[in-house]
Amino acid sequence: MAMETFDVIIAGGGPGGSAAGTFLARSGLKTLLLEKDQHPRFHIGESLLPHGNDLLREMGVWDKIVASGNFLPKPGAEFWVADGSDSTQFEFARQLGPKYASSFQVERAKFDELLFHHAAETGCTVRQHCAVTRIDPQPDHVVVEYSNGKATQRVRAGWLVDASGRDAIAGRLLRVPKLPTQRSVRLATHAHFRGVVRNCAATAGNITIARLREGWFWFIPLQGDMTSVGFVQRAAEFRAAGLSPEASFAGAVARNTYLAERMRFAEREGAFRTEGDYSYCFGSFAPHPRILLAGDAAGFVDPIFSSGVMLALKSGRAAADWIARQPDRGLSPGAQKKYTREIKRMMDLYLRIIDTFYDKAGFELLMNPQPILKIPGAVAAVVGGNTDLAFRHRWRLEAFYFLAWLQRWLPVAPRIPLLAPGPQTQSSPP
Ligand SMILES: Cc1cc2nc3c(=O)[nH]c(=O)nc-3n(C[C@H](O)[C@H](O)[C@H](O)COP(=O)(O)OP(=O)(O)OC[C@H]3O[C@@H](n4cnc5c(N)ncnc54)[C@H](O)[C@@H]3O)c2cc1C
Numbered sequence: 001m002a003m004e005t006f007d008v009i010i011a012g013g014g015p016g017g018s019a020a021g022t023f024l025a026r027s028g029l030k031t032l033l034l035e036k037d038q039h040p041r042f043h044i045g046e047s048l049l050p051h052g053n054d055l056l057r058e059m060g061v062w063d064k065i066v067a068s069g070n071f072l073p074k075p076g077a078e079f080w081v082a083d084g085s086d087s088t089q090f091e092f093a094r095q096l097g098p099k100y101a102s103s104f105q106v107e108r109a110k111f112d113e114l115l116f117h118h119a120a121e122t123g124c125t126v127r128q129h130c131a132v133t134r135i136d137p138q139p140d141h142v143v144v145e146y147s148n149g150k151a152t153q154r155v156r157a158g159w160l161v162d163a164s165g166r167d168a169i170a171g172r173l174l175r176v177p178k179l180p181t182q183r184s185v186r187l188a189t190h191a192h193f194r195g196v197v198r199n200c201a202a203t204a205g206n207i208t209i210a211r212l213r214e215g216w217f218w219f220i221p222l223q224g225d226m227t228s229v230g231f232v233q234r235a236a237e238f239r240a241a242g243l244s245p246e247a248s249f250a251g252a253v254a255r256n257t258y259l260a261e262r263m264r265f266a267e268r269e270g271a272f273r274t275e276g277d278y279s280y281c282f283g284s285f286a287p288h289p290r291i292l293l294a295g296d297a298a299g300f301v302d303p304i305f306s307s308g309v310m311l312a313l314k315s316g317r318a319a320a321d322w323i324a325r326q327p328d329r330g331l332s333p334g335a336q337k338k339y340t341r342e343i344k345r346m347m348d349l350y351l352r353i354i355d356t357f358y359d360k361a362g363f364e365l366l367m368n369p370q371p372i373l374k375i376p377g378a379v380a381a382v383v384g385g386n387t388d389l390a391f392r393h394r395w396r397l398e399a400f401y402f403l404a405w406l407q408r409w410l411p412v413a414p415r416i417p418l419l420a421p422g423p424q425t426q427s428s429p430p
Helices: 015-026 050-059 062-068 092-096 108-122 169-173 235-241 245-255 257-262 308-325 333-358 360-367 372-383 391-406
Strands: 004-011 031-034 072-074 076-081 087-091 103-105 125-127 131-137 142-147 152-162 186-194 207-212 215-221 226-234 267-275 291-293
Touching: 004 015, 004 142, 015 031, 015 050, 015 108, 015 152, 015 308, 031 108, 050 062, 050 103, 050 308, 062 108, 076 360, 087 092, 087 360, 087 372, 092 372, 108 125, 131 152, 131 169, 152 169, 152 308, 169 291, 186 235, 186 245, 207 257, 226 235, 226 245, 235 245, 245 257, 245 267, 291 308, 308 333, 333 360, 333 372, 333 391, 360 391, 372 391
Parallel strands: 004 031, 004 152, 031 125, 076 207, 152 291
Antiparallel strands: 072 103, 076 087, 131 142, 142 152, 186 226, 186 267, 207 215, 215 226
16 A cells, blocks of 8 residues: 655644644645644643744634633743742733733643644644654655554655654654753652632732742642642752652742742642653754754753743744745755754743853842843843844843843842852852
């Protein structure tokens, strides 16, 4: 029997894969989207950024998201010191204007399912329970093998987009080298809770990030009474303490006033989950002229600033754009580099502010961004997911990073005693 043939195969039906599938199908290309799980399925990454709204609108899925009523509007983000001694707030409407006044907190099972079915409704062929297990790149096409656990199937396409998330199937199977990193390996322990104390009224949908000496907590309110709460810490410190993830989580809550306050009536729904192996990046996001990596399959950025879904949507669209521009011809070596640079530039924007967050002095400045020179507006643009910063934002961000560096020696912003002295100082890698 002749092998089934497509213009494009996408591995992975998360936000990145569904975005790529929607845009490719819309440009008339015969596209197959393979998902190893069955939607709805749990996924972490529940807080979206307002600048991701543009992509959801372009995909034509925004109205479905709003109409579903499943997702809680997110008007801002707030950062706390876990002992409750200091806090700062980013209010999207005020700092980003009406177009980006809010985003959503999403239960990913529902959100990803909606995006996946939207790709199908746009004309993309979708198959679930189909895990890509083999990739055979040829000069002018790619053969992909996938399995449903019982049988394997081989399909052929002009292109492969790898959007398989942190499984990074193409990167692993094709042994694409990763860039070296100095960043610490971190571990996240998280669960859903009922009864977590929430903010009132206008800020009820905010994400809260609470920084403690050994890491940070997130509080993401979801539609209804459920709140996602997670604790991120260095894997080495977690192992050295010899505690279970649950005990480590509970200990941090008990030791920090702000966390204890918010969790005082909390009841866990379901088990704790853990995620590790943070911050990797492949050296090329187009490791073959006809294979493009998108979203977490290209690189994973620490989730403090909730940038993952937005970056996955943007890189999914970028991959679709590059393919739609020249569907019959693979990328030249120059174009392979250009695609990589286009995505890496967005990731780097976040990596820099993430490193600032983990740096003691940087965090002190983030908590008190100096009102001079309208610096907070530039920081808010990044926090809101703007990856195409205007010059007026770019130079202000540079001023912010300069002040964060200066803060190490000269207190431009108030010191935060909770963080000093501790393992997470500027002398240790982020
Ligand atoms: C602890 C933690 C907290 C986070 N918090 C946030 C947050 O608040 N906000 C945010 O925006 N991001 C957050 N992220 C990041 C976010 O989860 C990801 O960046 C985002 O899901 C990436 O989307 P994606 O489409 O690239 O990959 P994924 O969403 O991971 O989707 C990949 C899909 O591919 C499928 N797949 C895997 N292997 C195969 C295969 N071999 N064949 C076929 N299918 C396959 C998977 O089943 C999955 O459905 C967080 C991440 C972590 C670890």
